[in-house]
Amino acid sequence: MKGLCKTECGMTVEYESHKFSDGFVYYLPRNLDKTIHHCMIIEMEMEMWGHPDPNIEKIYRENKDRLNITQEKFIEILDNLQYDPYSFLGDEEADVMSKLRKGKMYELKKYFENQLNRLTSPSFQSRFPANGNQNETIEMINSPETTSTVSTRSGWNVTSQTIEGLCSLILPVLPTGNGYQLEFLGYLYEIMIRLEDAKKCFELQYECTGEPELKEHVEELNKKIQERKDVQVVEENIPDDLTPEDMQKRIEFTELNIKKYIIELFSNNFTELFKKNPTVKEQCEKNRRKREDMMLNFNENSAIDTVSLGSLAYILRIARGKKRSKSKDICKVCKRSWNEKEDIFSESTPKKINCVDETCFTKQGGLVKKTPMELIHNIQSINATRNILAHPGDYDQEMFKRILKQTYATCDVINYRIEGFLKNKEST
Ligand SMILES: [Zn+2]
Ligand SMILES: [Zn+2]
16 A cells, blocks of 8 residues: 655655454555655654754755655654654553553553554654663652552552552563554553464564564564464363373373473482472472382382472472562672562572572572473472362362363473473483
């Protein structure tokens, strides 16, 4: 679709349509030579935010080929915009967090659709650096909106009026932090779990402005998309009439796989883990003694062979080395600092090591064995089913059946992930 640029820069552009799975169509403006139309008016407008008095005549002369209007018209458009910089796009940035908090996803999507229907401008940055609002944390203490906090027994309460104020301070984290239109659209699609749509937005933005963060984000989305596909395949292949005995077997098989995974992850050396977590060591030894007392025959290949499913999940969780920091602090070695409630690497026995940086933490002797939280949650979930299987009479038949089906799928996902991990290990 060909037409004049909507900013009245005078250039003819080709609007290339990109259709999304919910029916929305994004029109990417291209110059007639197929390059992206980075509109001179928008660029000039952004320039003027940071720089109120540019030499417009000079800029006009230098960029004449990007405009198809007279200098007078150019100045006139810019003058009009000065008092209403958003006139092309409608209102100011929507208060995203406030809308999300109230579940107004539909209104939020419509807001951005409206803006894009008025004008698509791939280089327009709503978070212009001069506005100082990229992805950074905000000094809330100094903000007048948050001062009317009330102390209660459970801590600090923010009154409802001020929550709105707080929401306006919280910005969605976007890959570049510049607040491009397509970044907002991609952000919305991502929380709507329309990952393919989200990916399309960030790919288009990458073509337009080329920031490496956009490409990295596309790669992250690719991983998520693949994971979802894997789970879907698993769910489609669950047998219909599962018995508790099938389930028991499936869980046992999965448990063996989890142990294989942990042994591989630790190269079957748990000395360091035990030294840092004496209670885990005690647990392992207690389990072993119990088995010995019961005179069960087992071939012990590893210190974790007798450990329960619940403890396996626990081991994986603590071995990640991650904790939420209790206070603002700074690393004694690398001097990097972190805030209260930020995720950091941390351990306290036999000595205290804290750092936000993984490399620095491990250099100081910290233990990090990475496992995705999703895998740990899944292990906890099949452990819960095992407890349910011990008391099936407590559950409604329909509910029980559903639990079996879900757990079967969870086991398959765990096994699938672990097989992938072990294969990867072999090939490297
Ligand atoms: Zn234009
Ligand atoms: Zn450090």
